[in-house]
Amino acid sequence: MTHDLTPSKADKFTFGLWTVGNPGRDPFGSETRPTMTPAEIVDLLGEAGGVLGVNFHDNDLIPIDATEAEAAAIKKDFRAALERTGLRVCMATTNLFGDPVFKDGAFTSNDADVRAYAVHKTMRAMDLGAEFGADVYVMWGGREGCETDAAKDPVESLQRYRDAVNFLVGYSADKGYGYKFALEPKPNEPRGHIFLPTVGHLLSFIQTLDDHSKVGVNPEVAHEHMAGLNFSHAVAMALWQKKLFHIDLNDQAYGRYDQDFRFGSESPKAAFFLVKLLEDHGYDGYKHFDSHAYRTSDRADVVEFARGSMRTYLALKDAAKRWNSDETVKKLLAELPQGGLTGGEGAPAKYSLQTAQALRKRSFDREAMAARRLPYEALDQRTIEILMGR
Ligand code: GCO
Numbered sequence: 001m002t003h004d005l006t007p008s009k010a011d012k013f014t015f016g017l018w019t020v021g022n023p024g025r026d027p028f029g030s031e032t033r034p035t036m037t038p039a040e041i042v043d044l045l046g047e048a049g050g051v052l053g054v055n056f057h058d059n060d061l062i063p064i065d066a067t068e069a070e071a072a073a074i075k076k077d078f079r080a081a082l083e084r085t086g087l088r089v090c091m092a093t094t095n096l097f098g099d100p101v102f103k104d105g106a107f108t109s110n111d112a113d114v115r116a117y118a119v120h121k122t123m124r125a126m127d128l129g130a131e132f133g134a135d136v137y138v139m140w141g142g143r144e145g146c147e148t149d150a151a152k153d154p155v156e157s158l159q160r161y162r163d164a165v166n167f168l169v170g171y172s173a174d175k176g177y178g179y180k181f182a183l184e185p186k187p188n189e190p191r192g193h194i195f196l197p198t199v200g201h202l203l204s205f206i207q208t209l210d211d212h213s214k215v216g217v218n219p220e221v222a223h224e225h226m227a228g229l230n231f232s233h234a235v236a237m238a239l240w241q242k243k244l245f246h247i248d249l250n251d252q253a254y255g256r257y258d259q260d261f262r263f264g265s266e267s268p269k270a271a272f273f274l275v276k277l278l279e280d281h282g283y284d285g286y287k288h289f290d291s292h293a294y295r296t297s298d299r300a301d302v303v304e305f306a307r308g309s310m311r312t313y314l315a316l317k318d319a320a321k322r323w324n325s326d327e328t329v330k331k332l333l334a335e336l337p338q339g340g341l342t343g344g345e346g347a348p349a350k351y352s353l354q355t356a357q358a359l360r361k362r363s364f365d366r367e368a369m370a371a372r373r374l375p376y377e378a379l380d381q382r383t384i385e386i387l388m389g390r
């Protein structure tokens with residue numbers, strides 16, 4: 001078993017200013033930790049060690065009503081912190097949810113001025129991200145939705161969303177930013193219902209764009225869990241379509257409010273299969289921890305939270321390696337029935353009239369097939385024991 005869980009830049013771990021910088025405010029109570037400046041957050045990440053980069057919403061870095069002089073001073077401090085810690089900016093995004101102007105959505109607002117302002121704000125946020133070298137641009141439509149379907153036509157809303165994304169893809173191309181856009185779904189919170197609620201919805205939406213070559217998804221563990229879905233299956237669909245451009249790692253109990261727990265802290269087995277999937281399929285994008293420390297944590301515990309997020313990923317990656325080379329696992333996998341429609345004896349992979357006729361004529365021993373062993377209990381138990389270091 002590998003005991004070295006020390007992260008390095010090659011692991012491509014990133015954190016957002018809003019994640020480690022979360023001061024512990026919730027709908028029922030105020031901050032429990034002092035608010036840090038962007039530069040102080042970068043220093044904290046430097047202290048955690050092995051972090052590749054930091055991500056931000058435009059207003060995490062520059063407050064929405066900052067003057068030009070204030071913005072310049074913040075940027076100078078932030079850049080100095082990046083230089084002294086060796087961190088870089090990997091991903092940027094827009095805050096299209098905090099200001100009251102977005103109370104009824106941004107790209108999908110009923111108000112054409114609000115829709116125009118949302119696109120204007122995003123272009124400026126893209127400029128800011130590019131200024132710091134970000135190459136992934138996330139779009140999360142937190143307010144794109146409704147509480148009552150009396151408010152808007154959901155078909156019209158999708159069209160508005162599509163128009164905005166097409167526009168911004170055009171802007172990135174004209175400016176030569178080279179952004180890969182990663183659209184992030186969530187079913188609810190803060191809206192009662194959010195449009196494009198799951199990875200599957202977004203993958204289908206993306207196909208409707210004028211040019212979707214630079215547009216993929218940013219799935220988040222918690223968001224698919226909030227929808228009651230299997231996160232690995234959502235990620236698999238994105239991988240299969242070559243659309244996994246970014247990933248938000250955290251954890252979440254099913255059926256609860258948006259918890260943003262540390263990656264792997266709630267459902268380590270699901271996290272294991274996710275890491276195994278990402279590693280087996282060679283995902284080489286950023287791994288962004290979109291989570292925050294418990295409200296009870298102090299600064300030192302926030303550092304532990306950041307380290308723990310990365311260590312858990314590496315421990316699960318090591319477990320996946322052990323799983324793949326484990327003799328018991330190999331033996332159990334070898335017992336599984338092989339073949340079928342996409343290969344194997346007498347089974348045509350591709351349709352033709354001949355292969356169809358051959359398959360049509362083939363006879364099957366239904367009882368023998370039904371009697372084949374599927375030792376999945378043993379396989380799952382072995383998985384659990386590997387996870388427990390046995
Ligand atoms: C959430 C979301 C956000 C987004 C972020 C990037 O539930 O609040 O996950 O954290 O990822 O706004 O756009």
Ligand code: MN
Pocket residue numbers: 220222223258260290
């Ligand atoms: Mn989230």
Ligand code: MN
Pocket residue numbers: 140184220248290
């Ligand atoms: Mn997220």
